[in-house]
Amino acid sequence: MIRLLRPALLLLALALCxxxxxxxxxxxxxxxxxxxxLPIAIVPFAxxxxxxxxxxxxxxxxxxxxxxxxxxxxxxxxxxxxRAEDIRFADWTGRGADAVVVGxxxxxxxxxxxxxxxxxxxxxxxxxxxxxxxxxxxxxxxxAHQIAxxxxxxxxxxxxxxxxxxxxxxxxxxxxxxxxxEADGYxxxxxxxxxxxxxxxxWSPDGTRIAYVSLExxxxxxxxxxxxxxxxxxxxxxxxxxxxPAWAPDSxxxxxxxxxxxxxxxYLINADGSGVQRLMSSGAIDTEANFAPDGKSILFTSDRxxxxxxxxxxxxxxxxxRMTIEGSYNVSPRHLPDGKGFVFVRRDGGSFNVAIQDFxxxxxxxxxxxxxxxxxxxxxxxxxxxxASESGxxxxxxxxxxxxxxxxxxxxxxxxxxxxxxxxLRK
Amino acid sequence: MKQLNLGSSMPMLWATAxxxxxxxxxxxxxPEKSATEDQTVVATTPGSGAGTKGATGSGVTGNVAMQxxxxxxxHSVLSKRSVYFDFDSxxxxxxxxxxxxxxxxxxxxxxTAKLTIQGxxxxxxxxxxxxxxxxxxxxxxxxxxxxxxxxDAQIETVSFGNEKPKNSGHDxxxxxxxxxxxxxxxxx
Numbered sequence: 001m002i003r004l005l006r007p008a009l010l011l012l013a014l015a016l017c018x019x020x021x022x023x024x025x026x027x028x029x030x031x032x033x034x035x036x037x038l039p040i041a042i043v044p045f046a047x048x049x050x051x052x053x054x055x056x057x058x059x060x061x062x063x064x065x066x067x068x069x070x071x072x073x074x075x076x077x078x079x080x081x082x083r084a085e086d087i088r089f090a091d092w093t094g095r096g097a098d099a100v101v102v103g104x105x106x107x108x109x110x111x112x113x114x115x116x117x118x119x120x121x122x123x124x125x126x127x128x129x130x131x132x133x134x135x136x137x138x139x140x141x142x143x144a145h146q147i148a149x150x151x152x153x154x155x156x157x158x159x160x161x162x163x164x165x166x167x168x169x170x171x172x173x174x175x176x177x178x179x180x181x182e183a184d185g186y187x188x189x190x191x192x193x194x195x196x197x198x199x200x201x202x203w204s205p206d207g208t209r210i211a212y213v214s215l216e217x218x219x220x221x222x223x224x225x226x227x228x229x230x231x232x233x234x235x236x237x238x239x240x241x242x243x244x245p246a247w248a249p250d251s252x253x254x255x256x257x258x259x260x261x262x263x264x265x266x267y268l269i270n271a272d273g274s275g276v277q278r279l280m281s282s283g284a285i286d287t288e289a290n291f292a293p294d295g296k297s298i299l300f301t302s303d304r305x306x307x308x309x310x311x312x313x314x315x316x317x318x319x320x321x322r323m324t325i326e327g328s329y330n331v332s333p334r335h336l337p338d339g340k341g342f343v344f345v346r347r348d349g350g351s352f353n354v355a356i357q358d359f360x361x362x363x364x365x366x367x368x369x370x371x372x373x374x375x376x377x378x379x380x381x382x383x384x385x386x387x388a389s390e391s392g393x394x395x396x397x398x399x400x401x402x403x404x405x406x407x408x409x410x411x412x413x414x415x416x417x418x419x420x421x422x423x424x425l426r427k
Numbered sequence: 428m429k430q431l432n433l434g435s436s437m438p439m440l441w442a443t444a445x446x447x448x449x450x451x452x453x454x455x456x457x458p459e460k461s462a463t464e465d466q467t468v469v470a471t472t473p474g475s476g477a478g479t480k481g482a483t484g485s486g487v488t489g490n491v492a493m494q495x496x497x498x499x500x501x502h503s504v505l506s507k508r509s510v511y512f513d514f515d516s517x518x519x520x521x522x523x524x525x526x527x528x529x530x531x532x533x534x535x536x537x538x539t540a541k542l543t544i545q546g547x548x549x550x551x552x553x554x555x556x557x558x559x560x561x562x563x564x565x566x567x568x569x570x571x572x573x574x575x576x577x578x579d580a581q582i583e584t585v586s587f588g589n590e591k592p593k594n595s596g597h598d599x600x601x602x603x604x605x606x607x608x609x610x611x612x613x614x615x
Binding site for chain 2: 263
C-alpha cells in the first residue's frame with residue numbers, strides 16, 4: 001500500500017524544484033552620506049553603448065550608494081579618454097574630481113568581450129589600478145560590481161561588497177518567500193516559497209548554502225539549501241522547536257537552538273545534520289548563537305540573569321561572560337568581521353534599535369532611530385549593517401554604516417520585507 | 428538558481444493523511460483542510476476566554492475522530508484550546524487550570540491521544556528570542572499536564588514565536604490575543 005504513495009511524493013519532489021522566478025525588486029534610497037565624500041569621475045567606457053547593460057552607470061550607482069563617493073559629471077570632456085595615457089588630468093581636477101575611471105569594452109572573436117578599466121588619482125597623477133576582464137555580455141552586471149569593488153578598495157582601503165549577495169524574506173498576503181538578490185537589490189531570485197512563515201536565513205561562509213527555519217510542518221524545522229542545485233535537506237527536525245541556525249566559519253557545522261531536551265538550548269551540529277552535541281546546560285533560554293570569525297567563541301542571547309542579555313562562550317574552556325551591561329533587553333548578537341566587536345538589538349523604552357559594541361572598551365553606540373529595528377546582518381567588510389525596520393506599518397530593510405553616518409532604505413512596493421542576511425565576499 | 432515551491436505542501440498532507448487512513452484500515456476521505464487553520468473563535472475576550480477550535484476535516488486517526496468525541500463537544504471544557512499569558516510572562520493564570528487539568532485527564536485516560544502545544548508571542552522583539560519565549564510558554568503548560576497525569580510521550584511542545592499571530596494588530600488588545608498556547612490534538 002505504501003508503494004502507492006510514491007508517485008505523489010515524486011510529484012512533490014518535482015514541484016519542489018521549480019525554476020526560480022524574478023520577484024519584486026528592492027529599491028535602495030540613500031538617506032544620509034558620510035562625513036566626507038570622495039569626488040570621482042567615471043567616464044562612460046568606449047564601446048559600452050553597444051551593449052544593453054549600462055556598465056559605468058552600475059559602477060557609479062554602486063559607489064554613490066555607499067555614501068562615500070560623489071560622482072563628477074564627465075559631460076564636456078572631448079574626446080572622452082578610454083586609456084590611462086589619454087587622460088589630461090587638468091580636465092578632471094578642474095571639475096573637482098580627485099579620481100578618474102576610464103575604460104573600454106571590446107568584442108572578442110569568440111563572442112565574449114574584453115572590459116578594461118583604469119583608475120587614476122587625478123591629484124597625484126598616478127595610476128591606482130588597471131584591470132581587464134574577458135566576459136560574456138550576460139556577466140556585465142557582475143563585472144560592473146567587480147570594477148566598483150576594485151575602485152572602493154583602492155580608494156577606501158576596505159574590501160568592496162558590491163559583488164556580494166543578500167538574502168531576505170518577503171511576505172505578501174499569505175505567501176512567504178526567501179529571496180537572494182545582488183547587493184544593489186537587482187536580480188532577486190526566489191529560492192523557497194511557502195504558505196507558512198520562513199525566518200532566520202543565514203549564509204554558509206563559503207557562499208554555497210543558506211540555512212533557514214521553516215514552519216511549513218507546523219513547527220520550526222531548520223533546513224540547509226544549496227544555491228547551485230536548489231536541493232535542500234533537513235538540518236534539524238527534533239522533537240520540539242529547531243531554530244536559530246548559525247554557521248561556523250569553516251562552513252562544516254552550525255550552532256542551532258533545540259528544545260528537544262527541554263528548554264531552548266544551543267547545540268553544535270554538522271552541516272549534514274549529524275553529530276549533535278549540546279554546548280551548555282542552563283535552565284534559562286539560550287539562543288541566537290553567532291560564531292566569532294576565528295571560530296573560537298560564540299555570542300548568544302540568554303535570560304539566565306533574569307532579562308535577555310548577550311553572553312560570550314569560549315568554546316575551548318566553556319567559560320561564559322556577560323557582554324551587555326546596560327538595559328533590560330539586549331538580543332540578536334552578530335560579530336563584526338574583524339572580531340573586534342558586535343552589533344545587536346537593544347530595547348530602550350518602547351523602541352528596538354540596532355547598536356554596536358566594542359569588545360575592548362565595552363562602549364556602545366546606538367546606530368538606528370526606528371521603533372522596531374531588528375535582525376541586523378553585517379556586510380562582510382564590516383562597514384554596513386543591514387537590518388529589518390518598519391515604515392508605514394510595513395516591513396522594510398534598511399542599512400546603516402558602522403559609524404552611523406550613512407543610511408539607506410531598501411523597499412519593495414506593497415511587500416513586507418524582513419530577515420536580511422548579507423552573503424560572504426565572493427571568492 | 429533553483430527554487431523550492433512549498434506552496435504544494437497539500438500533496439504532502441494528502442499523502443500523509445492517505446497513509447494514515449490506509450494504515451488505520453478505515454475508508455474515510457482525506458481531510459479537506461488542516462484543522463489548525465480553522466480559526467473559528469468563540470468568546471475570546473482577550474486574556475479571559477479561550478478560543479474554540481473547530482475540528483473540521485478530522486477522521487484520520489480513529490480514536491480522536493469517534494462519534495461523541497468529547498474533544499468536539501462544544502459544551503465540554505475540552506473544547507477550550509487556548510491559554511493566554513500576560514506580557515513577558517509564562518505564569519499560567521488560575522482561570523486556565525481547570526481546562527489544562529481536563530486535557531491532562533483526557534490524555535491520561537486516552538493513552539493513544541497525542542497533543543501538540545503551540546506557544547506564541549506578541550510581535551515585539553527578536554523573532555528568534557520569541558521562538559524561545561513561546562517554547563517556554565508551551566513547556567510550562569506541558570509540565571502542568573504531566574503533573575495531572577499526562578505522559579511526556581503524549582505531548583510535543585513547539586513554538587511559532589511571533590510568526591503566526593491570531594490578531595495582526597499592533598495594540599495591546601492584539602498583543603494579548605497573540606500571547607498564548609494553542610492545544611492541537613494530533614490528527615485534528
